Amino acid sequence: MFLEKISLSNFKNYEEATYTFSPQVNCIVGENGSGKTNLLDAIYFLALSKSSIHHQDALNINHESEFMLIDGIFNKKDRTNQITCSIQRGQRKILMHEKKPYERISEHIGQFPVVLIAPDDTELIKEGSEDRRRFFDGVLAQMDNEYLNDYQQYNRILEQRNSLLKIFADRNFIDQDLLDTYSDPLVKLALRIYKQRRSFVDTFLPIFKKHYLVISEGREEVEIIYESEVASGEFPQEFRLNRQTDVRAQRTTKGIHKDDYVFEIDSYPIKKFGSQGQQKSFVMALRLAQFEMIETLKETKPILLLDDIFDKLDDRRINSLIESINNNTFGQVFITDARPERTQKILEDVKAEVKYFTINHKHKPVDF
Structure with missing residues (x-):
């Protein structure tokens, strides 16, 4: 192509x-x-x-x-x-x-x-979890249309639920049944997206490590740790019990939109302990692994x-x-x-x- x-x-x-x-x-x-x-x-x-x-x-x-x-x-x-x-x-x-x-x-x-390698790619390491989620969501979206649809639907419902929470906070009143119409599908989508992300990382990680090994000539070990509140087997119950916190915050404070991917080098955060060269090698390996996974799936x-x-x-x-x-x-x-x-x-x-x-x-x- x-x-x-x-x-x-x-x-x-x-x-x-x-x-x-x-x-x-x-x-x-x-x-x-x-x-x-x-x-x-x-x-x-x-x-x-x-x-x-x-x-x-x-x-x-x-x-x-x-x-x-x-x-x-x-x-x-x-x-x-x-x-x-x-x-x-x-x-x-x-x-x-x-x-x-x-x-x-x-x-x-x-x-x-497409795969883009740009000068600011190291921001994936230096900035917050939103940048890392955006990267992995972007890879998944090109690979799996079902994931993309779930992700878009999750964000639509999340936005609607957040708007409702602001109204409840202003009126000092919660309509539990109305909130459920947004909370229930949001939880179902969160569980599904978590499984998709978890499965993706399990496949992506060895490919990423292979590319880093070549780029760095085997100088150090790297790791990507996927962190999610949804991993808890009690997430649906925890999400429901968190309603008062959500109303006070006027936004949804739990869910897959809070996930993060922790980047490590020799068991330490690469953001703090990785040199510029190591960080460049890390993001280059991320992009090359992205390329290989898309090529394999899309042929x-x-x-x-x-x-x-x-x-x-x-x-x-x-x-x-x-x-x-x-x-x-x-x-x-x-x-x-x-x-x-x-x-x-x-x-x-x-x-x-x-x-x-x-x-x-x-x-x-x-x-x-």
Whole structure:
């Protein structure tokens, strides 16, 4: 599977642009601020119907415009698939396959999988549990549409229950039966999502450890510990007994939205005790394990997006990456870099077809 072509209209700092890509390696170079990362984000958006950077869709529309459009052609198993995504300010996002709107956007997720490796990936380690949940939920969503539907439904009911709790707190009154209409399905979904996450981590962990072992050359042991209140066999009862606490807090204080994934190195939190190099190796192994799991389940190689990574990786890790490209570990690869001479030097030993683009301020591709 690969992306043949993409056209952008009013997407971030792109007014109008069209690019035709190599099915193997594509290098996007240009000055900082020229739009290299935005082009990768457009590919990510087309594949997953959302930005990797902005959580609000409207923020992806060019400041001076009222709409944005991304149109692309994916080649999957020798068949072309036209995917179009458009957003009008103040209106719902429209996603189409072959010019026919999806009934549910979730049907699209996982059809054209991507894996993004970006400079801020170490935030998975440094920031709070929400970032780690978002990462693992994103992997699961591309792999399992049932999980995605359960997760979306859980969040809808959670939002409704939280709104109800605020009303109860304001009125100093609780309608137990009404609360049950939200609490009961929320608990059922939480138990189901917990089992899905637990099963996923059990499969993901040995793959992740294998990749870390290669990257670090076996220097230390790493671990991912999945923590969840739902793991308790008494969770339904505990959830019900927590009602007064929820009303006082005006939000749901127990559930899978409180889960965390603890990252350890040699039995210590990598956030506190891991060096910068160890943290980079950790997140690189996370992404490579994500790639392998999606490839195995979907029987196709995800598109790999590498955003400005040459500044963040040492020579050993870069050589390992080039070796993986030469071994056909990856399918289509996109690489951004602000220094074209460095990119050319790094990729001079790559056996795959490499196509270069220079992004200038008019956002038109220039081959060199």
